[in-house]
Amino acid sequence: xxxxxxxxxxxxxxxxxxxxxxxxxxxxxxxxxxxxxxxxxxxxxxxxxxxxxxxxxxxxxxxxxxxxxxxxxxxxxxxxxxxxxxxxxxxxxxxxxxxxxxxxxxxxxxxxxxxxxxxxxxxxxxxxxxxxxxxxxxxxxxxxxxxxxxxxxxxxxxxxxxxxxxxxxxxxxxxxxxxxxxxxxxxxxxxxxxxxxxxxxxxxxxxxxxxxxxxxxxxxxxxxxxxxxxxxxxxxxxxxxxxxxxxxxxxxx
Ligand SMILES: NC(=O)c1ccc[n+]([C@@H]2O[C@H](COP(=O)([O-])OP(=O)(O)OC[C@H]3O[C@@H](n4cnc5c(N)ncnc54)[C@H](OP(=O)(O)O)[C@@H]3O)[C@@H](O)[C@H]2O)c1
Numbered sequence: 001x002x003x004x005x006x007x008x009x010x011x012x013x014x015x016x017x018x019x020x021x022x023x024x025x026x027x028x029x030x031x032x033x034x035x036x037x038x039x040x041x042x043x044x045x046x047x048x049x050x051x052x053x054x055x056x057x058x059x060x061x062x063x064x065x066x067x068x069x070x071x072x073x074x075x076x077x078x079x080x081x082x083x084x085x086x087x088x089x090x091x092x093x094x095x096x097x098x099x100x101x102x103x104x105x106x107x108x109x110x111x112x113x114x115x116x117x118x119x120x121x122x123x124x125x126x127x128x129x130x131x132x133x134x135x136x137x138x139x140x141x142x143x144x145x146x147x148x149x150x151x152x153x154x155x156x157x158x159x160x161x162x163x164x165x166x167x168x169x170x171x172x173x174x175x176x177x178x179x180x181x182x183x184x185x186x187x188x189x190x191x192x193x194x195x196x197x198x199x200x201x202x203x204x205x206x207x208x209x210x211x212x213x214x215x216x217x218x219x220x221x222x223x224x225x226x227x228x229x230x231x232x233x234x235x236x237x238x239x240x241x242x243x244x245x246x247x248x249x250x251x252x253x
């Protein structure tokens with residue numbers, strides 16, 4: 001299916017590995033131009049070099065999304081470099097560690113940057129002739145309380161983000177901007193948190209894997225395709241939704 005993304009101008013945060021990189025790759029293969037960021041410059045430039053092979057323009061900036069001024073400057077530079085912004089994918093998270101300041105970390109790295117990214121990109125999305133789209137990358141941990149979610153910051157902060165994304169969808173629909181959420185279940189790739197858990201705590205990894213009816217964890221590209229589908233004009237009448245991509249992990253109707 002042609003998703004109609006050729007020539008789209010797309011921001012993906014946290015695109016040097018995992019779901020973010022896979023998402024940028026799907027957009028690049030569909031003919032979109034990209035602006036991507038991550039903290040470490042070298043992996044970011046490596047990712048960009050691979051994405052440019054698809055033929056599109058790729059703007060990069062090394063930054064911490066928790067730095068509001070740097071995030072604003074990234075959005076502004078992306079708009080300038082790409083000639084506008086049609087799609088924003090907010091993908092960065094501080095993860096689900098249980099360190100004492102994890103609430104502060106998820107607040108600063110997951111929650112506030114999504115709010116800020118949406119606000120800063122808003123005028124560009126309004127101006128988009130293709131009609132603007134925002135995708136929040138959330139998690140199944142926002143939708144249940146058992147392991148691996150639990151009474152911890154990660155799922156709770158992502159749940160707050162789900163609420164904000166759904167609210168923005170209704171607030172901005174009249175301006176032609178769609179806002180949707182994609183919620184992956186556990187996703188494994190080399191260097192991922194689950195990859196590390198398989199090494200350090202195979203029993204726990206297997207407990208989670210066995211709870212997934214598809215019998216395995218997800219792959220980044222499986223989430224990436226769902227993101228591109230929802231962000232694309234093919235989904236022009238879909239907004240305020242939360243698409244779960246989890247191999248059947250969540251038991252819900
Ligand atoms: N993997 C899973 O099992 C899973 C499951 C459900 C939901 N998710 C969600 O999917 C998203 C991506 O997770 P992932 O596991 O694919 O990747 P990840 O290993 O968390 O890395 C994501 C990317 O974000 C960048 N990054 C991390 N912190 C950053 C910061 N403060 N500022 C700027 N960039 C930053 C990383 O590069 P640097 O380290 O160089 O900054 C990397 O490019 C997250 O929102 C996560 O909550 C993941």
